[in-house]
Amino acid sequence: MGRGPGAVDPAGDADRLARAEITRIVEPGDPVMGRLIEEYGAAGALAQVRQGMLEPEFVRVEEETANAERRRLNLAQLVTGWAGRAAGCTGRAEDDLASGRLLIPGDPGWPSQLNDLGRLRPYGLWLDGEEDLRFACLRSVSIVGARAATAYGTHAAAELAAGLSDRSWSVISGGAYGIDGAAHRGALAGVAPTIVVLACGTDVSYPSAHADLFRAVRERGLVISESPPGVQPTRLRFLVRNRVIAALSRGTVIVQAALRSGALNTASHASALNRQLMAVPGPITTDVSAGCHTLIRQARATCVTSVPEIIELVGSIGDDLAPVLRGPSHPRDYLNEETKRVLDAVPSRTPAGPATIASAAALPLTTTLSCLGGLESAGYILQTPTGWRLKPPSPNPPN
Incomplete structure (x- = not known):
């Protein structure tokens, strides 16, 4: 479960307080702030923002990266905007933490998969509810x-x-x-x-x-x-x-x-x-x-x-396989190809002799006779005094 106000803070009170303030003065997912926190920690990043000035080495690397990626970057304008917001947020972070629950990287309940976002990782997540976020997301x-x-x-x-x-x-x-x-x-x-x-x-x-x-x-x-x-x-x-x-x-x-x-x-x-x-x-x-x-x-x-x-x-590889969907099966599906050809050649009404059926099925007479016997045993056809015909369907059972 996440921690409420006043609980022991393994990630550090200064870090939590700084991240709480950053969530109020910096838009979520800002890659510059993401790297600033990586380099200097949340408290160090916030101190630079409040001064309205970033470390020269950080500025140099960011500008070189932006030029290499052909990406427009105006760090001075960005920091000025952050500093302006920070000036109006004094004391707000303490109030936010007193009334809300902030989960930050390093907390036991932090979902590690969020770290895949790299620079775009959230500075923290405000939670409302009693579930454990990390466990719920597994x-x-x-x-x-x-x-x-x-x-x-x-x-x-x-x-x-x-x-x-x-x-x-x-x-x-x-x-x-x-x-x-x-x-x-x-x-x-x-x-x-x-x-x-x-x-x-x-x-x-x-x-x-x-x-x-x-x-x-x-x-x-x-x-x-x-x-x-x-x-x-x-x-x-x-x-x-x-x-x-x-x-x-x-x-x-x-x-x-x-x-x-x-x-x-x-x-x-x-x-x-x-x-x-x-x-x-x-x-x-x-x-x-x-x-x-x-x-x-x-x-x-x-x-x-x-x-x-x-x-x-x-899911887990090999353990959560979906069932293979198939259409309804019919007894005819299990007949071999020769038997299916003989069955197709048997007339439905007027009986036909074995020679006629063999000719229609394009099969030898001996093969046809063998198939006719199997089909009769399986209940597909009937033998009459004048030849073979399909067995009529059974009447529908009463409701």
């Missing part, structure tokens, strides 16, 4: 998709989430309308926790119509965010939080997505992180499934249609 799948989902899409998302949860797989999503909300509701019908990753503070219900849903999730799972309490969502924060959704789970399922969709942004993060990427097919006449079909056609995502297929991809 067996987890992200389910995301369109906000403007169809009835087919929300039904599919809910069914897949419920099936995963029943098999003790946690479901992670973003809490939005459409596919996200359906996935969380489906997961709540099962036994495993579900995790909402917000683009705002965990105390902010966005969308407001999902307030009851978030309340239920807090009781059965976790609501998490990179933003501290009270922070409102922005378009950029929605896109940036998608990397966390992709990184936390073993794989991501896209249920419905148009060609321009935030869900495809999550899909890109999953691919970059070498996570399993899956897509649910939909009607070819529905624009909201066009993004899924493109992912499948380009071989970027694996087509999945059931919970066993998802678990086969994200």
Whole structure:
């Protein structure tokens, strides 16, 4: 379980306090701040921000890297913006930690798979709920998709989430309308926790119509965010939080997505992180499934249609194989090819002699006679005084 206010802090009070303040003054997923923390620690990075000046060697390396990658970088403008925010946040971090729960790298409950994000790793995660995030994510799948989902899409998302949860797989999503909300509701019908990753503070219900849903999730799972309490969502924060959704789970399922969709942004993060990427097919006449079909056609995502297929991809190799689907079998399927040819040559109404049947089957008379005897024994045909014919079907049994 995570620690509440006042608990013993193995990661260090200074580091936790600095990270809490950084979550308020720096936008999530900023690669410059990510490397600054790597180099100087959270407290050292924050001290430079408050001074409004970064170490010259750090600036030199960052500018050289940006030039090599042909990427625009204005460190002076970036630090000025951070320093301005920091000036207005004095004392806020203590208040945030007094009322909220911040999980940071080094804590026992920190999910190590988030470290795959490198510089883009969260500075910390604000949690609301009693579940252990690391444990909940050990067996987890992200389910995301369109906000403007169809009835087919929300039904599919809910069914897949419920099936995963029943098999003790946690479901992670973003809490939005459409596919996200359906996935969380489906997961709540099962036994495993579900995790909402917000683009705002965990105390902010966005969308407001999902307030009851978030309340239920807090009781059965976790609501998490990179933003501290009270922070409102922005378009950029929605896109940036998608990397966390992709990184936390073993794989991501896209249920419905148009060609321009935030869900495809999550899909890109999953691919970059070498996570399993899956897509649910939909009607070819529905624009909201066009993004899924493109992912499948380009071989970027694996087509999945059931919970066993998802678990086969994200589960243990060799232990979680999905059953091979087959159509219904018929006794005729087990006949050899010669016997099938003879059966096809036997008339259904007017009996025919062995020679006529052998000619129609293009088989020797001796082979035909052997097959006719076997077919009669198996109940496929009848021998009459004038030849062979198919056995009429049995009448339907009474209800």
